[in-house]
Each structure stands twice: as structure tokens, then as C-alpha cells.
Amino acid sequence: xxxxxxxELRAAGRDILxxxxxxxxxxxxxxxxxxxxxxxxxxxxxYTDVGGTPALKExxxxxxxxxxxxxxxxxxxxxxxxxxxxxxxxxxxxVAAGDEVIVPAPYWVSYPDIALLAGxxxxxxxxxxxxxxxxxxxxxxxxxxxxxxxxxxxxxNNPSGATxxxxxxxxLAEVLRRHPHVWVxxxxxxxxxxxxxxxxxxxxxxxxxxxxxxxxxxxVSKAYAMTGWRIGYGAGPSALIKAMVKLQSQSTxxxxxxxxxxxxxxxxxxxxxxxxxxxxxxxxxxxxxxxxNAIDGIQCDVPDxxxxxxxxxxxxxxxxNRKGTVIESSDDWVMHLLDSQDLAALQGSAYGVPTHFRxxxxxxxxxxxxxxxxxxRAREELSGQAINQEPx
Numbered sequence: 001x002x003x004x005x006x007x008e009l010r011a012a013g014r015d016i017l018x019x020x021x022x023x024x025x026x027x028x029x030x031x032x033x034x035x036x037x038x039x040x041x042x043x044x045x046x047y048t049d050v051g052g053t054p055a056l057k058e059x060x061x062x063x064x065x066x067x068x069x070x071x072x073x074x075x076x077x078x079x080x081x082x083x084x085x086x087x088x089x090x091x092x093x094x095v096a097a098g099d100e101v102i103v104p105a106p107y108w109v110s111y112p113d114i115a116l117l118a119g120x121x122x123x124x125x126x127x128x129x130x131x132x133x134x135x136x137x138x139x140x141x142x143x144x145x146x147x148x149x150x151x152x153x154x155x156x157n158n159p160s161g162a163t164x165x166x167x168x169x170x171x172l173a174e175v176l177r178r179h180p181h182v183w184v185x186x187x188x189x190x191x192x193x194x195x196x197x198x199x200x201x202x203x204x205x206x207x208x209x210x211x212x213x214x215x216x217x218x219x220v221s222k223a224y225a226m227t228g229w230r231i232g233y234g235a236g237p238s239a240l241i242k243a244m245v246k247l248q249s250q251s252t253x254x255x256x257x258x259x260x261x262x263x264x265x266x267x268x269x270x271x272x273x274x275x276x277x278x279x280x281x282x283x284x285x286x287x288x289x290x291x292x293n294a295i296d297g298i299q300c301d302v303p304d305x306x307x308x309x310x311x312x313x314x315x316x317x318x319x320x321n322r323k324g325t326v327i328e329s330s331d332d333w334v335m336h337l338l339d340s341q342d343l344a345a346l347q348g349s350a351y352g353v354p355t356h357f358r359x360x361x362x363x364x365x366x367x368x369x370x371x372x373x374x375x376x377r378a379r380e381e382l383s384g385q386a387i388n389q390e391p392x
Contacts, residue, residue: 005335005338005339006018006338006344009338009342014342015342016338016342016343016344017342017343017344017367017370017371017374018344019343019344019345019359019360019361019363019367019368019371020344020345020346020358020359020360021360021362021363022158022227022360022362023221023222023225023227023362024222024225024227024277024307024362025362025363025364026225026273026277027225028224028225028226028229028262029224029225029266029269029270029273031265031269031270032224032226032262032263032265032266032269033262034265035261035262035264035265035269036258036259036261036262036265038261039257039258039261039262040258044257044258044261045257045258046257047253047254047257048254048255048257048260049254050245050248050249050253050254051077051078051079051241051244051245051248051254052077052078052079052233052254052255052260053079053254053257053260053261054074055260055261055264056079056233056260056261056263056264056267057074057077057079058074059263059264059267059268060072060077060079060233060235060267061073061074061077061235062267062268063267064216064235067191068202068204068205068216069205070202070204070205070211070216070235072235073238075238075241075242076235076236076237076238076241077233077234077235077241078233078234078235078241078244078245078248079231079232079233079254079255079260079263080231080232080233080234080248080252080255081230081231081232081252081255081256082219082221082230082231082232083187083189083217083218083219083221083232083233083234084110084232085232085248085252086215086217086219086232086233086234086244087110087111087114087185087187087217087234088114088117089244089247089248090150090185090215090217090234090236090240090244091114091115091117091118091120091150091185092114092117092118092247093240093243093244093246093247094118094149094150094183094240094243095115095118095119095120095149095150096119096120096149097119097120098119098120098121098147099118099119099120099121099147099148099149100120100121100122100123100145100147100148100149101115101120101121101122101123101148101149101150101151101152102123102125102140102143102144102148102150102151102152102182103115103122103123103124103125103152103352104124104125104127104134104135104152104153105124105125105126105127105351105352105353106127106133106157106159106160106310106348106351106352106353106356107124107152107154107351107352108154108157108158108159108187108351109350109351111152111154112124115150120149121147123143123148124352125139125140125143126139126352127139127162129301129312129356132162132301133157133160133162133310134162134164134168135153135172137171137172137174137175140172140175140176141175141178144175144179144182146181148179148181148182149181149182149183150182150183150184150185151172151176151182151183151184151185152185152187153169153172153184153185153186153187153203154186154187154189155186155187155188155190155201155202155305156190156191156193156194156303156304156305156306157190157305157306158190158306158308158351159306159308159310159346159348159351159356159358160303160306160308160310161303161304161305161306161308161309161310162303162304162305163194163198163200163304163305164201165198165199165201166199166201166205166206169201169202169203169206169207170206170207172203173203173206173207173209173210176207176210177209177210180213182213183213183214183215184203184210184213184214184215185214185215185217186202186203186204186214186215186216186217187217188200188202188216188217188218189217189218189219189221189222189232190222190305190306190307191218191223192222192223192274192278193222193223193278193281193305193306193307194278194304194305195278195281195282195285195303195304195305196282196304198304198305202216203216204216212237213237214236215234215235215236215240216234216235216236217232217233217234218232218233218234219231219232219233220232220263220266220267222306223266223274224266224273224274225273225277226259226262226263226266229256229259229262229263230255230256230259231255231256231259231260231262231263281307281361281362283365284307284361284363284365284368285302285303285307285309285361286302287365287368287369288309288359288361288368288371288372289301289302289309291368291369291372292309292311292359292372292375294376295372295375295376295379296315296379297313297315297316297319297379297382297386298311298312298313298315298316298375298379299311299312299315300312307360307361307362308358308359308360308361309358309359309360309361310348310351310353310356310357310358311356311357311358311359312355312356313327313330313333313355313356313357314355314356315386316333316379316382316386317329317386317387318384318385318386318387319382319383319384319385319386320382320383320384321336321340321381321382322340322381326384327382329347329349329354329355330347330348330349330353330354330355330356330357331347331349331354333347333357334346334347334357336378336381336382337374337375337378340377340378340381341374341375341377341378342374343371343374343375343378345357345358345359346358346359359371
């Protein structure tokens with residue numbers, strides 16, 4: 001809704017400031033680009049193995065072993081056209097009509113839709129700000145039924161930035177051990193975008209006994225600023241990977257050959273840009289959080305990871321803008337930002353949390369500060385009596 005309205009306003013000549021990007025604003029590192037050029041010059045322009053080239057699988061296996069302490073064979077690894085395809089393949093190969101997929105909210109928008117496309121039923125579990133936007137063991141226990149097939153975990157999380165500690169994953173694992181029919185899909189695409197003293201952990205590493213029913217998904221898009229290269233990968237039990245490769249063979253076949261060569265350079269080459277970019281993201285994060293929390297009615301905690309701010313606007317509900325429209329949800333607030341201040345943000349309802357809205361700080365500091373100024377002006381335009389909301 002807001003996205004369509006933003007496109008209409010741009011078409012009408014309005015200068016819309018967009019803080020919605022789900023991709024880094026940094027350039028792909030030069031050594032990765034050069035690897036792609038060398039691959040083209042060497043004639044690596046043919047079809048590859050459906051599940052990825054042996055060389056890229058070797059690089060992925062090395063990454064998992066070195067960074068996560070996880071050992072995988074080539075037969076336990078699949079490379080797809082982005083991490084989304086890997087997730088899609090997994091659910092399409094395993095979810096039958098009526099099977100349930102547990103989706104903690106807030107969630108990445110594709111999880112429930114992929115479950116529905118597979119014939120499954122997404123089961124949403126609210127994870128409020130009071131719990132750090134993280135799934136609690138007792139809530140997981142209540143959500144599991146005999147029909148549960150998968151638990152989806154995304155850490156760091158899009159949109160909240162919530163990042164599970166090893167201890168928190170182990171607490172969830174205690175629940176999962178009582179339900180051996182439930183598999184775990186961990187989407188670790190923001191693994192390298194974690195700030196401060198928080199350490200990354202993933203379920204197969206935190207609970208090794210669950211590795212044989214865990215699919216660990218990752219990719220090069222966020223860490224290496226390679227969203228357009230479209231390479232994601234997953235590792236899990238060989239029987240699952242074999243089924244996923246078979247499905248991929250009849251849908252897209254193998255991923256782009258040049259992008260696979262570039263991804264080898266990303267995973268095995270210099271890693272300095274990750275730390276450099278992460279430091280810049282952290283500075284931007286702190287700037288935006290401080291600016292937003294200074295605005296009456298806007299409240300946000302400091303995210304541990306990813307490059308999004310997930311802020312509550314519930315204190316504004318019940319207020320009216322100058323057109324007389326009542327702000328009743330984040331959808332209304334986001335439309336007000338767009339119409340009155342030419343600022344594009346994303347409504348929290350898309351992520352299962354209608355009290356919040358998402359801003360991306362994958363933008364320049366100047367753009368971010370201007371966005372915050374526009375939010376402040378949009379707030380000043382509201383008047384009336386706010387509705388009391390439950391603490392967020």
C-alpha cells in the first residue's frame with residue numbers, strides 16, 4: 001500500500017526520501033568484481049551443477065567450519081538464486097497440505113507466504129518488544145502441535161534486529177527436543193551485521209544434537225553488498241538437500257555461473273570490508289535511535305543486528321492529521337509520513353506488528369537525519385487525544 005503510493009508520488013514529480021531499502025548502500029568490494037571479470041574471461045559462462053559448483057560448495061563448507069564450527073559435506077550443501085530460493089525449496093519439498101510452520105512475529109514478509117504457497121499453515125507467535133522481539137520457550141511450547149513441520153528463526157532479525165544468544169537458542173532447543181517431528185530453519189543472512197558485544201550463534205552450532213533436523217540458510221547479499229548477484233546457500237541433512245536440488249533442477253536449474261565465481265572470492269578473499277561497513281552501520285544506528293527517541297510518541301530500542309530500526313508509533317494512535325484522518329495503526333502513520341513529508345517507511349503490519357514501523361539505516365547519515373527531521377515534522381502535525389496502548 002505505502003509502496004504503491006510512493007511510486008505514484010514519484011511519478012507525479014514528488015521528491016520522495018526512501019528509507020525502506022533492504023540492501024546495503026555500499027558497493028560490492030572490488031576483489032569480488034574482479035573475480036567475476038576473470039571468470040567471464042576464462043569462459044565460465046556455461047551451466048553449472050544444479051546445486052552449485054563444487055568450488056563454491058567447498059568455499060561454503062569452509063565458511064561454516066571456520067566461522068560456525070559446523071562440518072558439512074558437499075552433499076549437504078545447496079546454492080540457490082538467493083537465500084529466498086533456498087527457503088522456498090525447503091518448504092516446498094517438506095510441507096504438505098495442513099502442515100504448520102511456526103513463524104515468530106515480527107517476521108520477514110516472505111515466510112508466511114512461502115508456507116502458504118507450499119500448502120501449509122503459518123502459525124504466528126507474538127514476540128513483543130518487552131521480550132526483545134525474541135521467541136520465548138514457553139510460547140514455542142504452546143505453539144507446537146502434531147501438525148507442526150518447521151520453526152522459522154531469523155537472527156539477526158528483519159525487521160527488529162533482534163539477535164538470539166547461544167543460551168537463548170539452547171533454551172529453545174530444550175523445547176524442540178521434546179518434539180522430534182519439528183524441524184528448524186535458521187535464516188542467518190545478517191550474521192555479520194551484529195553490533196557491540198553480541199556474539200553470533202546459530203541453532204545447529206548451539207544445539208549440535210538438532211543438526212540433523214536443522215537447515216542453516218545464509219548468503220552473500222548483506223555481508224558483501226551483493227544483493228543483485230543473487231547467491232544464497234543452505235546446509236542440512238543430505239536427504240533434504242537432495243530433494244531441494246531436485247526441485248531446483250525443474251525450476252531455475254543452477255545459479256548464475258559468474259555470480260558463483262564472485263561468491264567464492266567473497267567467502268575466501270579479504271574480509272576487511274565487513275568490519276568497516278559494520279562500524280559505519282553502527283554509527284548510523286546510534287544516530288537514528290537517538291533522533292527518533294527524541295520525538296514525542298516515537299519509541300525504539302537499540303537493535304543488536306541487521307540495518308533496520310523497528311520503532312513503536314502506538315503512542316500516536318487516536319491522533320488526527322490536518323486532513324482529519326485518525327492514526328489508528330502503523331499503516332496510517334506510514335501513509336501520513338508519505339503524504340505530508342514525502343518520506344517512505346514500511347508499516348509494521350507487513351511484519352506482523354501493526355504498532356511499529358520500519359526504517360532502514362542502509363542510507364547516508366545525511367539522508368537519515370533528514371528522514372528523522374521529517375518524522376518530527378509529521379508528528380507535529382498531529383493533534384487530539386491519543387489512545388492508551390499496552391506497553392510495547
